[in-house]
Amino acid sequence: MIVIFGIKEKLNPIKAQLSDVIHDCMQSVLGMPEDKRAHRFIPLEKEDFYYPGGRSDAYTVIEINMMAGRQVETQKELIKSLFKEIESQLSILPIDIEITIKEQAPHQWGFRGITGDEANDLKYKVNV
Secondary structure (H helix, E strand, O other): OEEEEEEHHHHHHHHHHHHHHHHHHHHHHHOOOOOOOOEEEEEEOHHHOOOOOOOOOOOEEEEEEEEOOOOHHHHHHHHHHHHHHHHHHHOOOHHHEEEEEEEEOHHHOEEOOEEHHHOOOOOOOOOO
């Protein structure tokens, strides 16, 4: 589950392309399947989005929620891949991108009527 925040005038026009970039990175680094795209865009009014100095109106926050299990190096590779690909494909500078990874234990996830630790048919690996 990924939540993306930004100023609506900047975020709305690029939502589809940004979703593609994020999902491509999730696939290449984490091995996520094509059909595991779960992105939520939260476009905000400029007056509702306070951000650090030195950033532009393109400032974008990406929160990645995932089951615990990925190695530190894998998580770092994902973050660096996102910075690189977002800059390359959308011309948003890394200074204007903030990425957080929030991990929860598998038993704290619920989907398809079960908890994550009960799922034995995932089409991707959590421990990578």
